[in-house]
Amino acid sequence: MQLRPNRVKEKIYAGEVAVSVVGFTHPDDIDNFGPIANANGIDAVWLEGEHAGVDHANLGNLTRACDLWGLTPVVRINENSQGLIYRTLDCGAQAIAVPHVNTAAEAQNVVLGGKFPPIGRRGNYASRQGHGVPNYMELADDHSLLIVFIEDIIAYQNLDEILEVDNIDIFFVAPGDFAASMGHKGIWDQVANIPEVAETMEDTFRRIQSAGRIAGATCGKAGLQRYLDLGAKFFLTTTSEWLDEGAGSFMNIVNRHSG
């Protein structure tokens, strides 16, 4: 059998936009969302392990649910550790997002953990996505997706050298920590509009694009135009906005008919 395709990787290298959705913590919820995701062309599920509870004990089950619907499981981990990166891949992730990557050496560390020799130093194991795939070792590097977070002002200052590191697929520019590192603490979609922050982030997106690399962004519906115009090809959005809207609409009707 063949290695499962990585839908996000295929889309972004075809010049298309790929969308991932965060907000699922249970495999049954991913199954429930599967038909909706497929009907709407959503590419990926973002599994949150920098801040939330996704870990090795539950990655197998979460990523199997993604596999059944052809959704790319993207896992954000909480440390730039080679061992953590490849164990997360071995447990079923097809993509790794590493937060707070601030130097070329730190970006290269992501590659070392995420790719087999000779590119990197990923440890050799019968990875979950490799069961029954005879040429897994040959293909795995082409299918795995590596994302680094540009979210500190230091990363912005080191951006040119970071952008020279090969085998990083997406340079994800995240507003919350970016603003905080510039002295502006607050809710991420609000601080993203502070002029100094907005200008620095926009310059970051432009430089990623002009270096011929791919940028990622997190936003709700309202932010899409801005980040698409800045050249972002990979998006993270959350179910919470959809739940808010759905609940709001539902309760509006309840209120209208019970007044």
Next chain:
Amino acid sequence: MNLRPNRAKDKLAAGEVAIVVGGFTSPDDIDAFGPAANANSIAGVWLEGEHGGIDASTLGNLTRACDLWGLTPVCRINENSQGLIYRTLDCGAQGIVVPHVNTAAEARNVVDGGKFPPIGKRGAYTSRQGHGVANYMQVADDHSLLVILIEDIIAYQNLDEILEIDNIDVFFVAPSDFAASMGHTGDIGHPDVVETMNDAFRRIEAAGRNSGATCAESEIPRYLGLGAKFLLTSVGPWLSQGATSYMNAVKAHSN
């Protein structure tokens, strides 16, 4: 999208033998076994909930692993309860095995729990296997597999009436409880037990129904000879044989 095929049921419909394997308790183990199962045309995985730890909270994850490999998840439950039967289907099982079915009414209860109206009384819900399947309610009954265990001497005495119940796919004759119910606890090789079981297999086949058996490698000729079409086997002997073979090689090379 189409409802996922039921490989075990499809094989039985084609007159072929369907093999299911028991012994997995973790979804990751099913994933690891997947390639070997497919290479060897194994039809399903037996998930043990009469005696083992399978329950509604673990079925989603276990059956997803089966789905990825096209293996039919067959779940043995521990009570002939309509609610338990359809909840087990809703959580992802494609086959249900009900132990100790001793009368036609008890067999009929399995059908009532396992099939939607008008055949049975299964409650309507967005079943896990039904996500994205527009016509799930129309096709679910054709794809679910119902297995009842004939494993008490009372069931043997009532076999003719039990065999008249429609929509039961497999009449599974299990030796240990059978022997115990005949007063031969622990002695499944007792001639009375063997002869009674053999007669049960012959009568199931003569009625035009499918029989099932739990079957070690050495028993394959016996049960296939008795017409069994659905065989349960366990990873236990495979691990035991593998370990013995391995340790023999260790010993042979370390002297």
